[in-house]
Amino acid sequence: MSPLLEVRNLSVAYGAIEAVRDISFTVEAGQIVSLIGSNGAGKTTTLRTISGLLRPAAGEILFQGKPIHNQPAHTILGMGISHSPEGRRLFPRMTVEENLQLGAYVRKDDGVQADMQRVYDLFPVLGERRHNKAGLFSGGEQQMLAIGRAMMSKPRLLMLDEPSMGLSPIMTQRIFDTIKELQSLGTTILLVEQNALAALALSDHGYVIDLGKTTLDGPGHSLLADQRVRDAYLGESH
Amino acid sequence: MSVLLQQLANGVVQGALIALIALGYTMVYGIIQLINFAHGEVFMVASYGGLATFTLLPEDLQKSPAVALPLMFVGGIVVAVVVAVIMERFAYRPLRNAPRLAPLITALGVSVFLQEAVRVFYPNAKSNLPYPKVFPEGNLTLGPVNVSWTGVLLVGLSIGLAVILQTYINKSRMGRAMRATAQDPDTAKLMGVNPNRVIVLTFVFGAVLAGVAGIMYGGYLNNINIDMGFQTGIFAFTAAVLGGVGSIRGAVIGAFIIGLIKTVAGQYMPGGTQYDYVWIFVVLILVLVFRPQGLFGEPERVRA
Ligand SMILES: Nc1ncnc2c1ncn2[C@@H]1O[C@H](COP(=O)(O)OP(=O)(O)OP(=O)(O)O)[C@@H](O)[C@H]1O
Ligand SMILES: [Mg+2]
Numbered sequence: 001m002s003p004l005l006e007v008r009n010l011s012v013a014y015g016a017i018e019a020v021r022d023i024s025f026t027v028e029a030g031q032i033v034s035l036i037g038s039n040g041a042g043k044t045t046t047l048r049t050i051s052g053l054l055r056p057a058a059g060e061i062l063f064q065g066k067p068i069h070n071q072p073a074h075t076i077l078g079m080g081i082s083h084s085p086e087g088r089r090l091f092p093r094m095t096v097e098e099n100l101q102l103g104a105y106v107r108k109d110d111g112v113q114a115d116m117q118r119v120y121d122l123f124p125v126l127g128e129r130r131h132n133k134a135g136l137f138s139g140g141e142q143q144m145l146a147i148g149r150a151m152m153s154k155p156r157l158l159m160l161d162e163p164s165m166g167l168s169p170i171m172t173q174r175i176f177d178t179i180k181e182l183q184s185l186g187t188t189i190l191l192v193e194q195n196a197l198a199a200l201a202l203s204d205h206g207y208v209i210d211l212g213k214t215t216l217d218g219p220g221h222s223l224l225a226d227q228r229v230r231d232a233y234l235g236e237s238h
Numbered sequence: 239m240s241v242l243l244q245q246l247a248n249g250v251v252q253g254a255l256i257a258l259i260a261l262g263y264t265m266v267y268g269i270i271q272l273i274n275f276a277h278g279e280v281f282m283v284a285s286y287g288g289l290a291t292f293t294l295l296p297e298d299l300q301k302s303p304a305v306a307l308p309l310m311f312v313g314g315i316v317v318a319v320v321v322a323v324i325m326e327r328f329a330y331r332p333l334r335n336a337p338r339l340a341p342l343i344t345a346l347g348v349s350v351f352l353q354e355a356v357r358v359f360y361p362n363a364k365s366n367l368p369y370p371k372v373f374p375e376g377n378l379t380l381g382p383v384n385v386s387w388t389g390v391l392l393v394g395l396s397i398g399l400a401v402i403l404q405t406y407i408n409k410s411r412m413g414r415a416m417r418a419t420a421q422d423p424d425t426a427k428l429m430g431v432n433p434n435r436v437i438v439l440t441f442v443f444g445a446v447l448a449g450v451a452g453i454m455y456g457g458y459l460n461n462i463n464i465d466m467g468f469q470t471g472i473f474a475f476t477a478a479v480l481g482g483v484g485s486i487r488g489a490v491i492g493a494f495i496i497g498l499i500k501t502v503a504g505q506y507m508p509g510g511t512q513y514d515y516v517w518i519f520v521v522l523i524l525v526l527v528f529r530p531q532g533l534f535g536e537p538e539r540v541r542a
Contacts, residue, residue: 106430
């Protein structure tokens with residue numbers, strides 16, 4: 001059986017700037033996979049290319065065995081890939097509820113209301129303030145809403161770009177617990193993090209990206225133990 | 239005093255007309271940050287579309303306003319929508335990612351093209367054409383103030399359609415997608431919103447409103463000409479800027495302010511109606527000095 005997501009020799013450029021050079025990785029159904037790497041390594045660019053906002057200069061992206069790298073972003077969401085972008089990118093002038101409804105925009109089934117309640121159960125503060133504008137929330141609350149919104153499409157693959165950015169350690173722990181819980185509910189997760197320690201501890205598999213290339217990969221716990229990873233990423237993150 | 243009241247009433251009717259057109263400017267700007275200068279021409283071709291529809295009707299139907307007027311609305315709106323959709327598809331969409339100046343210049347080109355097309359192909363379009371007498375006759379008289387029933391109908395249509403539009407944008411699924419695309423187009427795509435569909439729909443809504451305006455203009459002023467789109471378009475564009483481009487409420491309120499300035503200044507200021515543009519721009523500049531984003535606009539912000 002083909003993996004859920006397969007990225008093969010992907011290269012992406014912004015004009016003359018090559019941001020991603022020959023990245024390859026796979027995500028198996030049911031896993032949490034993380035991409036770690038320092039600032040500017042090309043992690044965000046990789047996710048934006050998978051979700052169809054950018055076009056690759058070379059390489060392939062296969063989802064459930066089918067190439068998707070020429071599909072527009074709204075089609076890719078419909079195929080089951082949801083992307084919670086870097087910086088959260090909520091619709092600040094819309095309410096919590098409207099943001100969640102937009103997350104479920106392509107759904108035609110009648111389970112939307114129940115799933116919205118599930119998000120409120122997971123993050124009660126969102127339920128209490130469902131009619132408030134998203135722009136008024138704190139960083140941690142906004143991150144909860146961003147994750148909740150990305151869950152609303154019921155994705156097979158959920159991509160999270162730096163969900164812990166700007167959050168307190170307690171809030172970060174909440175978010176990582178939630179990611180684990182989503183996995184146990186059957187969602188496959190592709191996680192991008194600078195907080196390598198927390199991400200790898202949670203991951204079935206990790207890939208280290210450096211200057212646009214995958215340089216190392218392995219199960220989360222063995223990358224955590226790898227001296228090269230410890231020197232490069234863990235020393236500075238804690 | 240009664241002259242002032244009469245001019246205020248006239249200003250409200252003019253404002254209602256301007257509002258119908260200003261909504262198209264403001265919606266398109268809100269979604270793709272394009273000032274669609276050709277929008278005034280969509281209003282103009284709708285007016286001619288309505289006239290053509292009437293001309294094509296059999297004589298017995300022409301004598302029955304209850305049939306002819308609705309058919310003219312249909313004809314005018316269809317022409318406006320077709321022109322707007324073609325314009326979006328072939329003039330603006332290919333330039334979606336080009337520098338902003340390119341679509342702006344294209345809009346001016348489309349505007350000139352549409353005017354010339356009507357001038358060349360519509361019979362006798364070089365002179366003013368009388369509009370069919372199928373509109374409500376008589377006046378509503380309130381004390382010293384007289385407003386034609388056609389004017390009353392225009393105000394009702396304008397306010398009614400603006401309320402429907404605002405409700406649709408705030409409450410419906412597609413309306414949410416439109417607001418999302420206006421606020422953050424990339425993230426809207428990540429929600430599964432097809433940007434082309436949202437943009438086409440925006441042009442269609444603007445064209446429907448401009449279509450209604452085109453027919454009512456003929457009914458209220460009794461004749462039409464090819465410059466009407468340019469002239470009324472400038473007032474409508476100014477109304478959209480005054481109210482804050484992108485804001486529905488702003489466009490409507492801006493339009494009524496401009497309608498009122500136009501008639502009141504035309505009555506009382508030196509130079510009369512010939513100088514109405516001057517007073518409108520004076521007010522516009524004063525507002526923009528103190529509120530650059532317009533009365534109801536969101537402050538300009540840099541996209542992340
Ligand atoms: N819109 C853009 N135009 C030009 N260059 C860009 C653009 N976005 C990113 N880059 C460049 O591409 C490279 C990869 O950026 P990217 O945002 O993918 O890295 P990242 O791994 O997500 O970094 P971070 O951890 O800081 O989020 C960087 O050198 C960056 O400067
Ligand atoms: Mg990044």
